[in-house]
Amino acid sequence: MRRDYFELTVEGVAEDGGEPTTPLVRIDFHGPEGLLRDRLSDADGELLSASEIDVAFRLREPLESGDAEGVVGVTNRFTGDFVLELNESADDVLPFIRAARDSVDAAGDDARYRVEIDLDGERLVSYDKETFLVYDHEGNLLRSESLIPSGVEL
Numbered sequence: 001m002r003r004d005y006f007e008l009t010v011e012g013v014a015e016d017g018g019e020p021t022t023p024l025v026r027i028d029f030h031g032p033e034g035l036l037r038d039r040l041s042d043a044d045g046e047l048l049s050a051s052e053i054d055v056a057f058r059l060r061e062p063l064e065s066g067d068a069e070g071v072v073g074v075t076n077r078f079t080g081d082f083v084l085e086l087n088e089s090a091d092d093v094l095p096f097i098r099a100a101r102d103s104v105d106a107a108g109d110d111a112r113y114r115v116e117i118d119l120d121g122e123r124l125v126s127y128d129k130e131t132f133l134v135y136d137h138e139g140n141l142l143r144s145e146s147l148i149p150s151g152v153e154l
Helices: 033-039 090-107
Strands: 006-011 024-029 053-059 069-076 082-089 113-119 122-129 133-135
Touching: 006 082, 024 082, 033 082, 033 113, 053 090, 069 090, 082 090, 090 113, 090 133
Parallel strands: 024 113, 053 133
Antiparallel strands: 006 024, 053 069, 069 082, 113 122
């Protein structure tokens, strides 16, 4: 699936001193409908639940290089298959993760961020998630940059 089929927008990343809210990432798909629906479905044709997907960001270059680029990926937790991938800057993703961390600290909620996936503006799925893993350009987990709930061992 082509990465240019996707458009990503972010809400709820408070400016300095702003009130923390639950951050939202909205991914709008502008491609063949059946392709995304198939990837977001299990073997029985049912749409995957939040517990059946994982969200991660992997860098394509060192974080220290300045405006590091990477890939946001949503995968099927049980098969490991990619549902979707799209290019994003670390300057966009890492503040989102920090905002998710801040919203939990302020509200004590379990859900730290929400992912909404739309097909040409129409909601297909909405997931409340607690984990967002970040990997460096060599594939190593960056724990300090990742959003990992307490009590979870990786």
